[in-house]
Amino acid sequence: AQTVTQSQPEMSVQEAETVTLSCTYDTSESDYYLFWYKQPPSRQMILVIRQEAYKQQNATENRFSVNFQKAAKSFSLKISDSQLGDAAMYFCAYRSAQAGGTSYGKLTFGQGTILTVHP
Amino acid sequence: ETGVTQTPRHLVMGMTNKKSLKCEQHLGHNAMYWYKQSAKKPLELMFVYNFKEQTENNSVPSRFSPECPNSSHLFLHLHTLQPEDSALYLCASSQDGSGGQETQYFGPGTRLLVL
Numbered sequence: 001a002q003t004v005t006q007s008q009p010e011m012s013v014q015e016a017e018t019v020t021l022s023c024t025y026d027t028s029e030s031d032y033y034l035f036w037y038k039q040p041p042s043r044q045m046i047l048v049i050r051q052e053a054y055k056q057q058n059a060t061e062n063r064f065s066v067n068f069q070k071a072a073k074s075f076s077l078k079i080s081d082s083q084l085g086d087a088a089m090y091f092c093a094y095r096s097a098q099a100g101g102t103s104y105g106k107l108t109f110g111q112g113t114i115l116t117v118h119p
Numbered sequence: 120e121t122g123v124t125q126t127p128r129h130l131v132m133g134m135t136n137k138k139s140l141k142c143e144q145h146l147g148h149n150a151m152y153w154y155k156q157s158a159k160k161p162l163e164l165m166f167v168y169n170f171k172e173q174t175e176n177n178s179v180p181s182r183f184s185p186e187c188p189n190s191s192h193l194f195l196h197l198h199t200l201q202p203e204d205s206a207l208y209l210c211a212s213s214q215d216g217s218g219g220q221e222t223q224y225f226g227p228g229t230r231l232l233v234l
Binding site: 004033035037042043044045046047050091095097106107108109110111112 | 152154160161162164167175207209211221222223224225226227228230
């Protein structure tokens with residue numbers, strides 16, 4: 001079974017600064033997807049960024065980028081120029097891409113990291 | 120309405136009540152999911168429906184009963200719940216099988232309190 005670990009229960013950053021959230025995962029599969037979701041106080045789970053395991057290039061979405069290290073099974077999220085609206089709980093998630101497998105379709109989530117942004 | 124909607128947003132029920140949670144997706148997706156989010160625990164997958172067929176039941180107690188009448192609607196019927204079932208219940212949908220479009224999109228959740 002796959003597991004996802006976020007070792008930072010809480011992080012804080014000054015507005016306009018950069019912060020990196022850590023995520024590691026364990027899997028025996030070679031084909032999968034990784035995601036970062038953001039859950040603000042409204043509780044709506046919002047997709048931040050996704051990465052396909054077969055792609056070597058790190059995904060980027062505006063101020064959000066990832067450092068995907070497949071061999072190390074590491075998937076960190078970097079938030080540049082942090083804004084007050086970035087304050088939320090951030091979840092790392094794993095999904096198998098192997099069609100027909102028993103775990104296909106399942107999103108496995110980490111425990112989450114609470115990010116506080118200070119003005 | 121756009122995206123994934125859930126009703127009600129908040130629900131308080133007694134242990135002997137019967138209630139239902141509703142989820143509707145307006146994205147043309149073919150797969151829908153129920154997740155449970157309890158305090159201080161990772162999100163737990165409860166059920167998966169793909170093309171209206173249940174493909175996953177993650178050892179969920181029978182007091183939770185899902186229903187998927189079509190690919191746009193998903194229900195979670197609740198009966199004789201326990202206080203430990205109090206949680207945020209999240210619905211999600213995705214378009215599976217189209218090569219790279221399997222991202223799950225979430226609704227706003229239903230905050231359930233069982234007294």
